[in-house]
Amino acid sequence: MAVYTHVPADELEALIARYGIGALISAKGIAEGVENSNYLVDTTGGRFILTLYEKRVDEADLPFFIALLDHLAASGNPVPRVLADRDGIQIQRVAGRPACLIEFMPGLSVAHPNAAQARAAGTALGRMHLALREFDQERPNSLGPSGWHALAEKCGDQLDRIAPWLGSRVAHELAWLDAHWPAALPRCVIHADLFPDNVLMLGDRVTGLIDFYFSCTEVRAWDLAVMHAAWCFTPDGSRFDPALGDALVASYEAAHPLLPEERTAFATLARGACLRFLLTRAWDWLNTPADALVTPKDPLAFLRRLDHYAAA
Template sequence: MAVYTQVSAEALSRFLTRFDAGELVSAKGIAEGVENSNYLVETTRDRFILTLYEKRVAAADLPFFMALLDHLADKGLPVPPAIKDRQGVEIHELEGRPACLIRFLPGVSVSHPTPAQAQAAAQAMGQMHAALADFTLERPNALGPEGWAPLAERCGKDLDAIAPGLRGDVQKAVDRVLTAWPAGLPRSAIHADLFPDNVLMLGDRVTGVIDFYFACTEVRAYDLAVMHGAWAFDGAGKRFDAEIGTAVINGYAGAFGLSDAERAALPVLAEGAALRFFLTRAWDWLNTPADAMVTRKDPLAYWRRLEFYAAHGSALFA
């Protein structure tokens, strides 16, 4: 469940008076997601998403996220910018949390994407990268390579409670990936979390790219590596779908292009992406109470991806 902050009908009705958005008809909490509290809001004029930003999203980062969404929306991309109130303000406070009223986008997230859907989503990423070429704001990647060794150290010997001998294997993987991490590749603002549940589709058509709250300035091809790992494996990381993996690479390269240097770096970038999600999942697994409302995600699903990339990465991206 992802409704951590409850919003009463009375408080929401007062909130909506700041906007030219109509009067409240209904509001329903959205269970998907783990970072923020989200509501589907219907008014006499339209549908919206109300997002209240919980502790994992720093209020100081919201202007970057909103500016990025505005930039992409102005370029005609299917992203959900925040709605400005009558004074032109996007970021508000509701029930003690930073809050935004966000444009509703049609479509559904697919659980088992087809190659055609994967290719369309990768094309959307390529179009997004093209649109961000003149986006000048920057935000450091708080979950980037510089943080992997410290996070592994913080997890410490408790990693062996997830799987015997895992701590030593993780340290070796961190050392290997950081030693091989590429220098000099193009950097830009990236999504950094383009999982299937962050893409809305109608059939094979992308109708929305959402949830930019990990967006940051990073090696651009790392975004593609994150997407490859998220789309081309089953949820447990036990089965790799080569057809979908190829569709992701081809869709992106066809829409934006992929240099020889970027393609050559994809194996280690993919290992790094798998390591990032393994480590954050491991930390949550070890530090989230068993009775918490948030469902913990199995870190081993990304450890299996990392091992697969380490064994087969060069052949996958040739």
């Protein structure tokens, strides 16, 4: 379960009292997610999400994320706003951690999306990118091409503990991407992590886009490439579903057409997406304690995806 920090009941009650959203009824840790501690909070005034930000989220970045969500919500995108307490404060301190109380969004994340759900998600991404044309704040991508090199160096020879040849395979891919990365493509703020578990749905309708904590200024089409790699394969990465891929790209283009140069570079962008998630998963695989409540995800699932795009 992704609850790293326990919140005492009296501290939680005092926090809720500052918002004027009724009395606390219950709070339950949420198992999904691996970055932060999340609680589902019910009060007499409604349902909310309390997020405590752990080590991977820099507290200094929180105003950017809040401004981004406010902008997208004001533009009609299905994203959760961060609530302010009676004093107008959005970023709190809870159990020694920076924390925010966030709107609850209805819906469920789908483990095995179908083509109709991929189509709805592609439309939602395209509309989000349209809205972000008017968003003027920026945040660097710490997990872009330079970050991949840094993470590979941190993993070092331990990559071969995951698979005997993984270190050399990663080094080869880094060199190839250095030579071919399409950095001159149009840029904007992107989500950068829009996996199926970050899209809430009711049936085939998107009800929420969540977890914007990797959002950054990056090559715009890379956002779609990340989704393509995350949505269009079996979980182990061994099989690509072209129907999902076609639905995702076509619906995105109906909302926000791709430029010819973005289409040309798409397989390269997808290779970069696969390497990014291979490396972050590898780091977690190598550094998560054996008794941790979070089970690290298989890095090789994204190596198999990378091989698919490399063959393309």
